[in-house]
Amino acid sequence: MSPSNLSSDELEERLASLHEDSFGWACSCCGWNETEAEDVLQTVYLKVISGRARYDGRSAFRTWLFGVIRFTALELHRRIRLHDEKIDGLAGESVAMGQAPSAPDDALVEARQAERLRAALSGLSDRQAEVLHLVFYQGLTVREAADVMEVSVGSARIHYDRGKKRLRALLSESEAGGGAE
Helix, strand or coil, X not given: CCHHHCCHHHHHHHHHHCHHHHHHHHHHHCCCCHHHHHHHHHHHHHHHHHCCCCXXXXXXXXXXXXXXXXXXXXXXXXXXXXXXXXXXXXXXXXXXXXXXXXXXXXHHHHHHHHHHHHHHHHCCCHHHHHHHHHHHHXXXXXXXXXXXXXXXXXXXXXXXXXXXXHHHHHHHHHHHHHCCC
């Protein structure tokens, strides 16, 4: 069966198997706002199941799905920005994802580490942060990340390398400045 002719059961099975990773990527695309990420993912699932977004087999299903998630998140943020400009509304708060730590001391350490990482990631360009998230958290190759981001592989590699170097430097600075707490 060709990729574009997936049965609805096969399509739903693939979406279900990728749900956790898809939600993580949607959260990343939505600035870790879980409510927005849920909306984006629901919209993506509707697009895919209704046939408005069709998998044509030119890339891996996962890569294609992450591209649809990214595009849908960008659409949502464009609508929100336009709405906010018209109404001069308030921006949503970011929500950090993570597992519940086992002890209160562990919770404090993990919270500080997560905050350091978020602060360091915010010091990267959008493209650098995107490619690092796709490669480290979603397990994509740099080539697959390039497909999702709709950039050349060379460009993705440059963002990846520069992003890693910059992230390493920012985390080192953070550790040197705040390690004595």
